[in-house]
Each structure stands twice: as structure tokens, then as C-alpha cells.
Amino acid sequence: MLVARRLGKRFGEKRVLRGIDLDLATGGFLVVTGPNGSGKTTLLRICAGLAQPTEGTIERAVSRGAIGYLGHEPLVYRELTALENLELYGRLYRIAERRERIGMLLERFGLWEVRHERVASYSRGMTQRLALCRVLLHDPELLVLDEPYNALDEAGAELLDAQLAELRGERTFLLATHEPARLAPFASGRLALAA
Amino acid sequence: MRYFRDVGALARKDLLLELRARDTLPAMVLFVAAVFVVFHFALPESPSRLETVGLLWVAILFTALLGLGRAFVPEREQRTLDGLVLAPCDRSAIWLAKSLATFAFLAAAEVVALPLYAIFFHRVGGATIAAVVLADIGICAVGTFLGAMAVATRARDLLLPLLFLPLAIPIVVGAVGASVVDSPGRYLGFLALYDALFAVVCWASFEYVVAE
Numbered sequence: 001m002l003v004a005r006r007l008g009k010r011f012g013e014k015r016v017l018r019g020i021d022l023d024l025a026t027g028g029f030l031v032v033t034g035p036n037g038s039g040k041t042t043l044l045r046i047c048a049g050l051a052q053p054t055e056g057t058i059e060r061a062v063s064r065g066a067i068g069y070l071g072h073e074p075l076v077y078r079e080l081t082a083l084e085n086l087e088l089y090g091r092l093y094r095i096a097e098r099r100e101r102i103g104m105l106l107e108r109f110g111l112w113e114v115r116h117e118r119v120a121s122y123s124r125g126m127t128q129r130l131a132l133c134r135v136l137l138h139d140p141e142l143l144v145l146d147e148p149y150n151a152l153d154e155a156g157a158e159l160l161d162a163q164l165a166e167l168r169g170e171r172t173f174l175l176a177t178h179e180p181a182r183l184a185p186f187a188s189g190r191l192a193l194a195a
Numbered sequence: 196m197r198y199f200r201d202v203g204a205l206a207r208k209d210l211l212l213e214l215r216a217r218d219t220l221p222a223m224v225l226f227v228a229a230v231f232v233v234f235h236f237a238l239p240e241s242p243s244r245l246e247t248v249g250l251l252w253v254a255i256l257f258t259a260l261l262g263l264g265r266a267f268v269p270e271r272e273q274r275t276l277d278g279l280v281l282a283p284c285d286r287s288a289i290w291l292a293k294s295l296a297t298f299a300f301l302a303a304a305e306v307v308a309l310p311l312y313a314i315f316f317h318r319v320g321g322a323t324i325a326a327v328v329l330a331d332i333g334i335c336a337v338g339t340f341l342g343a344m345a346v347a348t349r350a351r352d353l354l355l356p357l358l359f360l361p362l363a364i365p366i367v368v369g370a371v372g373a374s375v376v377d378s379p380g381r382y383l384g385f386l387a388l389y390d391a392l393f394a395v396v397c398w399a400s401f402e403y404v405v406a407e
Contacts, residue, residue: 050277052406065283075278077208077269079215084208091204092282094197118215134278 001026001061001142001172002047008055009042016042020056022191026141029173033180034193040176041072041146043193047174048144060142062172065093068140070148074131078120082111082130085119086137093138105133109159124151132160143167145175149182157182201284205292210299212269219265223304227258228311235315247316248323248374252367254308255301255327256334256360262300263338264355266293267346276346280405290401294339301331322383326373329386333366333393340397343404365389 007020017039024030032040045051046058048069060067069075076085083102090098106112109129119127128151135143149157161182164173168186177183180190213219234250270276279289305327309319341358345351366389373382 048281050280063283064281067281069277069281071274071277073274073277075275076273077212077275078273079212079269080208084211088204088208089278089282092201092279092284094283 001028002058002174004047004053004056004058006056007043007046007053007058009039009046009051010054017046017053017193018055020191020193022047024172024174024189026061026172027169029168029183029186029188030175030191031180031183031187031189032174032176032191032193033178034176035195038193038195040193044069044144044146044174044176045071062142065138066141068135068138068143068145070131070135070143070145072146072150074119074127074134076119076127076130076134079118081116081118082106082122082133083115085130086133089134089137095138101137101139102133105136108163109133110155125153125156128152129156129159132163136163140171142172142174145173147176147178149177149179198285198288201288202292202295205279205288206295209293209296213296213300216269218268219262220300220303222265223258223262223300224307226261227254227304227308230254230257231308231311231315242316244317245375247312248371250316251308251312251323251374252330252370254312255305255330255370256363256367258304258308259297259301259331259334259338260356260359262297262304263335263342263359264352266297266339266342271346271351276405286405287398287401289405290339290343290397293343294335294397297339298331298335301335305331320374322379323374325383326370326379326386329373329383329390330366330370332390333386334363336390336394336397337362340401340404343401362393 002022002024004020004022007017009017020043032043034040042051046053048067049060049064086102090102095101106115109132111126111129119130148160152160164186175183231254280286313319338359341355345354345358348354369382369386369389373379373386376382
């Protein structure tokens, strides 16, 4: 699914990544760990196609529409409601039976009751749940998740655990986390980045 | 057809955001009204039509700049451009939708601005209205493209006017010409040519603007 060789990234004089080799087979679950500033987010952005490496090569056996990306920001509009945000992405991703899929995800992540409220009124945890709905909306083949447990309460984290368990093996995962122990039951591999 | 559905969904989103946040249009309307009021008192009594037409176009250009500067603010603040860029739609749909939304805001501001201009200065003729429509298309096409370029930089507030104003000079030349001559056909044709040329260039190259 993903093959990277000697991947590197510089921002001006600052080198963020150097010599990363990565092999992620279809159905794999690779957990990326490392201290702050080690380049986890940059690596995930490169893998998702949102950034270009300055060194090395990366090959993706997946189209950009089949990637689900969760970054540090939820990538939703604060002045729109949860429903409007998911409707927008649903249209852009041309999801068949969009309404049913949106309804199912909002129910699953506990946002159905607040679906008509603007995201600006949500707590950080609710916004993260909505971000997860957005990521899963088009049933992506490759899920690139950067700190997906961020801001989630225990109930939200358990919902995410259940989702990961359900999709484990069927979908390919690349996750960055500071909680590798939580993901240990799912992980098929681990990539530790140095500072 | 799918392309235009994507454009429709994205433009609807921009209009909805403005309807909720009211960040852009009120500022544009207040700005253009304030400019006319200030110049009404600053200019000598009974200024010539030629002088005030120049003023009209300066006011329209800077009002547009105000809107263009805010066009990508939601995408920048909430990083939603990443989400849009990953979607499997043609990326130029983002540019076209944003241009249409900006065009709508500018046109709405002009609905207030042109009658105000007529009250304070001179009557607005049909050629001027045609020039306004054609100039708006060019302003929004080029300005939105440059806005997307500028939004990724730290000096975005400075960069957008620096890039946009030189490229808007042909628009001002065509628009002022169309507003003051007796046979504005050539000037309107020039504006239409500018619109077509720059719209194609922006449409074809927007993909590279949003890719890192």
C-alpha cells in the first residue's frame, strides 16, 4: 500500500525527517511513535499526499480519494453544523447513500442529537469525534491518523478502539501516537522516530 | 456535470459561512460607502465625470481586495484546505467555487456602491454596469488564485495586494475606458478577453497552487 525509501524533509535549513524507510502492506497497521518534533506529523502528511518529501521516494498504491486523513486540526468548518460539514465532504467524495452513512456515523460517535448545532459550539472532544466521522465517511482504504485519541474522553476513546478493531485487517492504518500501549493490540508494526 | 456539482457544493458552503459569520460582506459595504462619503467631502464641488469614474474604480478595486483577503480565511484558520485537497474532485473546483462566492459578495457590495456613487457624483450608465460585471469576473478569478497562493505564506496580508494590484491594472484601464468613452465596445471586449485569458490560466494552474 505504501513504500517509502530514504524519505527526508527539510523546511529551509531545518531538517525534519531523514532517511526514513517504510513498508506498509495492505491490511497493515503501522504505529509511528517519537518525541515532539521528531517529524511524525510531517511523515504522515507526506504519506497522505499533503506534503512532498525533499529527499527520497514514496509510492502509494491508493488514490487520494481513498485516503482518510486526520490531522491535528479536525478539518471541519466551525460555522457549519456537523451535518452540513459531513454533507459537504459526502458530496465531494461522491458517497452513495450519503445520508444513511452520515446518520450511521453520527449515531455511532454520539453526535446525532447535536447534528444541527454549529461546530463552534462543540467541545474539543466532540469536534474530534466529528473529525473521526469525516475521516470514516468515505470508507477509505488507507487511514492516516495523527494522534487520533487527542481530546477524546474515555467513552470517545473506547468508540475509537471499537472502530479500529472492526476495521483492523480490512483497512490499512498508519497512526502516530504518544500512547503506543493503547494501540499495541492492533499494531502490526512500529516505526520509532528519533528527535 | 459532476464538476459543477462539486463547484456548487463548495460555493454553497462559502455563502453559508458568510451568512453565519458575516465577516466579509458588511466590511466591504461599509468600506465602499465610507470611501464615497470621504471623497464626496474631499473632492471639489462638482467634480468632473472623468475624475469620479477613476474614484469609482479605485473604490471597487480596494473593496474587492478586502473580500479577496478574507476569501481563504476559514480554510487557513481551520486548515480545511487539507480536507478539500484530499477529496477526489478536480482541485480547480475549489478555485471556481471560491471565485463565484467572492463574485457574489463583490456584486452585493456594488448593489449598494453604484447607487451611492450616483447619489454623490454622477449617473451610472449601462456601459459602466457592463464594465463592472466584466471587471468583477477578472478581479475574482485572478484575486482568488492569488489569495490561495498568499494564504500559505506568513506575509499573506502584504503579498496579496503586491501580487494583485499590478495584475489588476489592465482591468482598471479597460473599466475606466468603458465608463468614459462614447463607444465602449473595444474596452468591454478587452475586459472580456482579459477575463477569458486569466480564467483559463488560473483554472489550469490552481492544482499547483494548493499542492505543497
